Amino acid sequence: MPDSFLKGRMRSVGIALRGLVSLFRSEPNMQVHALAALLVTGLGFLAELSPVEWILQNLAIGLVIGLEAINTSIEELANKVESRQDPQIKRVKDYGAAAVVFAAVIALITGGLLYIPRALSLIS
Template identity: 40%
Template sequence: MEFQRDKSFLSGRFKSMGFALKGAFKLATTEHSVMVQSSIAVLMVIAGFYFEISREEWMFQTLAIGLVLSVEGLNTAVEKVADFIHPEFHKKIGFIKDIAAGAVFFAAMTAIVIGCLIYIPKF
């Protein structure tokens, strides 16, 4: 299959958005970690409405949710590529996958700190 460049700026953007939405849907419906994190995100949004958090708090909470889901998506992509390249266990592939998982850990810890800073004073 040969690559054909889309010469129209607008239709190219719509195609790109379609691919992105398709990828987000696949990520949200096939990856259990993303399902769990999405569920937590929904609970945090509900908590935001319940506690009537400020505009700034909404911005930080939204950024934290987006950060975790984005990094998890990149982690999933790294894992899928690594498994495709070397399906059997390999020490170096395991190292790469551990690093990607570590990035998710940092994002999740950042989101937890942001959540604590927003919600602990509300109790």
């Protein structure tokens, strides 16, 4: 592989990481998602999740955080394109927000399927 290819990939990763840090610093919803991800990751270690359960949990976390990043991007771009209230742009923003809520509900269901049976077994 040419050296320039590797430098280009490293530069791309750096840009992506900078964007991720910016998202976590500036977006309250992303901070909530990050806190939830940290909590359920810690819970996963306590619950001794199986490899498949870890995969499911990580996919749910990634889905929510990834969609939140896309939704934030949509909102930023929409605000740049049109700063005034616009019904079409509002719909686009609402659709992005709906995608995040849908992913969060799926993540909650996944978490419930992983952790409720364990919690019930501790009670009985």
